[in-house]
Amino acid sequence: MNRLTKRLTQQLGKPSQGLWGWLVNRYLEKKNRFLEVNAVKLCNIQPESVVLEVGFGPGLGLQEAAKRITYPKGKLYGVDYSDYMHSVTSRRLQADIRTGKVTLFLGSVEHIPLEDNVVDRVFHCNCYYFWPNQRAGSKEIHRVMKPESNPSPFRIPRSNLPPPPSQEIRSEFNHPLGENIFLTLLLNNYFESVPSSS
Numbered sequence: 001m002n003r004l005t006k007r008l009t010q011q012l013g014k015p016s017q018g019l020w021g022w023l024v025n026r027y028l029e030k031k032n033r034f035l036e037v038n039a040v041k042l043c044n045i046q047p048e049s050v051v052l053e054v055g056f057g058p059g060l061g062l063q064e065a066a067k068r069i070t071y072p073k074g075k076l077y078g079v080d081y082s083d084y085m086h087s088v089t090s091r092r093l094q095a096d097i098r099t100g101k102v103t104l105f106l107g108s109v110e111h112i113p114l115e116d117n118v119v120d121r122v123f124h125c126n127c128y129y130f131w132p133n134q135r136a137g138s139k140e141i142h143r144v145m146k147p148e149s150n151p152s153p154f155r156i157p158r159s160n161l162p163p164p165p166s167q168e169i170r171s172e173f174n175h176p177l178g179e180n181i182f183l184t185l186l187l188n189n190y191f192e193s194v195p196s197s198s
């Protein structure tokens with residue numbers, strides 16, 4: 001992998017303040033709105049749902065989810081370990097953060113600062129392959145979700161499964177290649193079943 005690709009791949013995994021982070025943020029804003037909006041649609045969020053996005057990046061998915069939630073019964077959380085993405089999304093959602101409807105956590109998916117069994121819906125896009133410990137991340141998501149919600153957030157039609165990570169991401173983050181890698185990850189880690197349809 002050349003230095004440019006390596007730099008870009010690292011920034012996709014954790015964008016930082018500076019030119020590279022800024023470029024990656026612009027790229028995510030431009031390219032991934034459609035994906036984030038559709039992930040939110042698949043979650044079937046209700047006005048009183050408690051929702052979490054992991055790896056929210058520029059915050060477009062949270063912005064979309066916020067439209068569907070009525071505070072204070074409904075509540076929206078996001079966790080991302082990039083300082084830069086945290087500050088970009090804090091600005092984007094400042095009005096909803098002020099009222100308490102949205103709370104952003106700066107941290108990694110293995111340590112979500114929420115009680116057990118409080119979340120109805122979890123979504124994330126373009127993120128699981130960057131997790132330093134995927135087993136711990138899956139376990140943590142499972143912990144914060146209400147038991148009756150499992151595994152509805154992952155009821156993803158097969159055709160909507162995220163594509164496997166690129167060659168560059170796989171080699172930078174030591175990610176194994178495989179089909180339906182996301183389903184396999186969840187099934188191997190705490191989720192008993194992941195309904196899906198073709």
Ligand SMILES: C[S@@+](CC[C@H](N)C(=O)[O-])C[C@H]1O[C@@H](n2cnc3c(N)ncnc32)[C@H](O)[C@@H]1O
Pocket residue numbers: 012013014015028029032035036054055056057058079080081082085107108109110124125126127130131132
């Ligand atoms: C490629 S970006 C995707 C952002 C957004 N979801 C999108 O699709 O446009 C990956 C995001 O996940 C975050 N991320 C990666 N690993 C993470 C982890 N272990 N815990 C929390 N956030 C993580 C990164 O900081 C980055 O904001």
